[in-house]
Amino acid sequence: MSGQIIAAETLTDGATLTCDVCVVGSGAGGATVAAGLCEAGLDVILLEEGGYHTRRDFDLQEQNAYPMLYQERGLRATDDGAITILQGRNVGGSTTINWTTCYRTPTRILRHWADRYGLDELGGDKLNPHFEAMEARLNIQEWPEELANENNRRLLEGCRALGYQVHAVKRNVRGCANSGYCGLGCPHDAKQGMLLTTIPDALSAGLRLIHHAQAVKLQREGAKVTSLSARVKRPDAQTDTGAGFTVNAKVFVCSGGAINSPALLLRSEINPNKLVGQHTLLHPVVAMPAIYEQAIEGWSGAPQSIASHQFVDRGPAMGFFMEAPPLSRCSPRAAFMASARCRLTSCPSSATSA
Numbered sequence: 001m002s003g004q005i006i007a008a009e010t011l012t013d014g015a016t017l018t019c020d021v022c023v024v025g026s027g028a029g030g031a032t033v034a035a036g037l038c039e040a041g042l043d044v045i046l047l048e049e050g051g052y053h054t055r056r057d058f059d060l061q062e063q064n065a066y067p068m069l070y071q072e073r074g075l076r077a078t079d080d081g082a083i084t085i086l087q088g089r090n091v092g093g094s095t096t097i098n099w100t101t102c103y104r105t106p107t108r109i110l111r112h113w114a115d116r117y118g119l120d121e122l123g124g125d126k127l128n129p130h131f132e133a134m135e136a137r138l139n140i141q142e143w144p145e146e147l148a149n150e151n152n153r154r155l156l157e158g159c160r161a162l163g164y165q166v167h168a169v170k171r172n173v174r175g176c177a178n179s180g181y182c183g184l185g186c187p188h189d190a191k192q193g194m195l196l197t198t199i200p201d202a203l204s205a206g207l208r209l210i211h212h213a214q215a216v217k218l219q220r221e222g223a224k225v226t227s228l229s230a231r232v233k234r235p236d237a238q239t240d241t242g243a244g245f246t247v248n249a250k251v252f253v254c255s256g257g258a259i260n261s262p263a264l265l266l267r268s269e270i271n272p273n274k275l276v277g278q279h280t281l282l283h284p285v286v287a288m289p290a291i292y293e294q295a296i297e298g299w300s301g302a303p304q305s306i307a308s309h310q311f312v313d314r315g316p317a318m319g320f321f322m323e324a325p326p327l328s329r330c331s332p333r334a335a336f337m338a339s340a341r342c343r344l345t346s347c348p349s350s351a352t353s354a
């Protein structure tokens with residue numbers, strides 16, 4: 001059986017679709033769930049508010065990639081504007097634009113969840129078969145240290161000089177050209193995000209993938225969610241056409257990411273314990289740029305290929321990783337350059353750890 005990729009604009013306004021399971025969001029969570037359910041023989045509809053884009057659309061231009069692939073054109077931020085929140089909005093979600101660093105959830109975190117929240121089913125070795133299956137499907141392997149770009153090499157050398165723990169990172173790539181443009185969509189089809197893995201798996205098992213379809217509200221009959229109303233986005237994914245449709249399903253999966261999923265539940269007035277949206281945690285990244293005498297050209301070469309976990313466990317204090325992110329994002333960089341009164345000609349010789 002083969003599935004369908006449907007542009008929401010082609011549906012009749014006011015249409016009602018029916019399926020076993022309706023999944024909202026086609027990122028790491030949603031696409032993986034959809035593939036598993038389709039392979040188990042269920043009839044699944046996957047809704048994605050962003051567009052369906054492939055390597056032919058990834059032209060490495062920030063001005064095109066951010067509006068096309070990111071939530072709020074890459075400018076999503078906390079209310080006070082203090083923290084930028086990068087999230088994807090496209091078929092594949094954030095996995096289309098992420099930086100390919102792959103870790104298993106650490107044992108101490110699984111233990112914490114079990115001890116504090118009673119999530120025993122995630123503890124011990126219980127997730128190992130799932131980690132192994134995804135590592136195989138996404139071709140997750142250590143990126144050779146000798147391929148680290150200059151930005152990452154500075155982190156490696158600095159940690160070694162200080163006697164800090166440092167290691168080569170595992171990445172989900174196949175045939176990676178080491179170009180460094182992961183955050184703008186991989187033009188080589190090397191990144192093994194959902195776009196190239198679990199979404200094709202789900203489609204070959206019968207998935208109906210509807211893009212440019214924004215889930216607006218879940219409707220209930222008593223305590224059970226029975227339908228969902230969706231609005232149709234224009235091809236730029238920024239504005240609405242004014243049309244809409246309904247999906248009736250036995251089960252709904254809310255996988256719109258850590259900000260949009262609670263928003264959908266709150267819009268739908270599904271908040272039985274008054275906890276939805278109350279415990280959102282951000283993973284802040286603090287950049288530490290430096291100017292070197294020699295060229296670094298940190299936009300070139302795989303991002304985050306080296307990391308240090310020297311300060312992960314600091315007892316009661318918050319721990320942190322040290323990594324060298326890609327330097328393709330202009331805005332924070334421009335701010336640093338301005339504040340340091342540097343000329344942009346220094347850009348090729350600057351490196352950033354975070």
Ligand SMILES: Cc1cc2nc3c(=O)[nH]c(=O)nc-3n(C[C@H](O)[C@H](O)[C@H](O)COP(=O)(O)OP(=O)(O)OC[C@H]3O[C@@H](n4cnc5c(N)ncnc54)[C@H](O)[C@@H]3O)c2cc1C
Pocket residue numbers: 024025026027028029030047048049050086087088089090091092093094095097098099100101102103183213214215216255256257258260261264304
């Ligand atoms: C630039 C960047 C770099 C990153 N680098 C790494 C990395 O190197 N390593 C790592 O482990 N993690 C990284 N991450 C994080 C990682 O990609 C995410 O944690 C992961 O993808 C989250 O999965 P998710 O399914 O919760 O959400 P997402 O993958 O974000 O998918 C959610 C999808 O749901 C859609 N959606 C939301 N609301 C609706 C709605 N109402 N209706 C329809 N669709 C909706 C969104 O458009 C989006 O496509 C990075 C993220 C970004 C943005």
Ligand code: SF4
Pocket residue numbers: 100173175176177178179180181182183185186187188189190191301302303
């Ligand atoms: S480094 Fe380049 S080729 Fe490799 S995954 Fe990232 S964008 Fe694709």
